[in-house]
Amino acid sequence: MSVLSNDKEKYVHGVFTAIAHRYDLLNTLLSLNLDRYWRRYAAVRTGLGKGGRALDACCGTGMLTLELAKLAGSAGKVVGADFCRPMLDRAAAKLAGTAYQPVVELVEANVLSLPYADDSFDCATIGFALRNVPDITATLAELRRVVRPGGRVVSLDLAKPETPGFKQLYYLYFERLVPLVGKLGVGADGPYRWLPESLRQFPHQADIREMFAAAGLNQAAYQELTGGIVAVHVGVK
Numbered sequence: 001m002s003v004l005s006n007d008k009e010k011y012v013h014g015v016f017t018a019i020a021h022r023y024d025l026l027n028t029l030l031s032l033n034l035d036r037y038w039r040r041y042a043a044v045r046t047g048l049g050k051g052g053r054a055l056d057a058c059c060g061t062g063m064l065t066l067e068l069a070k071l072a073g074s075a076g077k078v079v080g081a082d083f084c085r086p087m088l089d090r091a092a093a094k095l096a097g098t099a100y101q102p103v104v105e106l107v108e109a110n111v112l113s114l115p116y117a118d119d120s121f122d123c124a125t126i127g128f129a130l131r132n133v134p135d136i137t138a139t140l141a142e143l144r145r146v147v148r149p150g151g152r153v154v155s156l157d158l159a160k161p162e163t164p165g166f167k168q169l170y171y172l173y174f175e176r177l178v179p180l181v182g183k184l185g186v187g188a189d190g191p192y193r194w195l196p197e198s199l200r201q202f203p204h205q206a207d208i209r210e211m212f213a214a215a216g217l218n219q220a221a222y223q224e225l226t227g228g229i230v231a232v233h234v235g236v237k
């Protein structure tokens with residue numbers, strides 16, 4: 001497939017193709033339903049208002065896309081872009097027949113080469129996906145490119161909690177229990193091993209903030225949620 005240019009992309013594409021049918025259920029289960037609150041929080045941080053235009057890159061099954069659509073309202077436009085067709089198919093099924101269907105357009109695209117002109121959107125989000133791309137700074141630069149001057153780029157992703165005690169408990173859960181529950185959920189061992197592995201490879205939230213700045217995003221800052229197990233980064237073009 002032409003949208004896959006290197007080994008990490010091919011691997012990640014395979015992971016999400018394998019788990020698309022269980023993604024929403026396992027997300028809710030493994031996050032103890034906190035994922036809804038995290039996505040709503042990230043959507044609000046975009047500053048998107050009624051009638052606005054938003055891009056949700058790596059939109060997957062469209063959960064963050066939907067939160068943006070609620071903010072943009074019926075006069076707005078939200079594009080959900082992802083390179084994995086089975087994830088987009090889930091998003092389309094979720095939107096079908098809802099009031100948000102006319103607001104949202106789903107597009108198969110690689111976040112590293114988005115099919116949009118410069119300054120096309122009021123804001124761009126990327127949810128739980130910076131960990132999955134082969135080049136974080138290039139991804140942020142591409143999101144910055146398609147956002148208008150003054151618009152925000154927002155990332156919601158897993159982070160590395162620091163509080164002693166909580167940190168050890170969390171990693172026990174995340175490294176041991178999550179792959180087990182994932183294996184039961186999708187019927188295969190590999191895909192949910194990627195989740196802890198991707199966090200191990202992912203820079204600390206303070207370093208992601210530096211990458212926002214390096215990508216030309218101003219006022220780069222982040223907020224940790226739920227004891228630092230996720231972080232929301234915001235930068236302004």
Ligand SMILES: C[S@@+](CC[C@H](N)C(=O)[O-])C[C@H]1O[C@@H](n2cnc3c(N)ncnc32)[C@H](O)[C@@H]1O
Pocket residue numbers: 009012013016057058059060061062063064081082083084087109110111112126127128129132133134
């Ligand atoms: C963990 S899921 C997150 C989905 C959604 N944003 C959410 O909040 O649930 C990561 C998504 O990123 C997509 N993805 C990973 N690398 C990508 C790339 N280079 N271009 C486009 N989509 C990508 C995957 O296909 C997958 O749907």
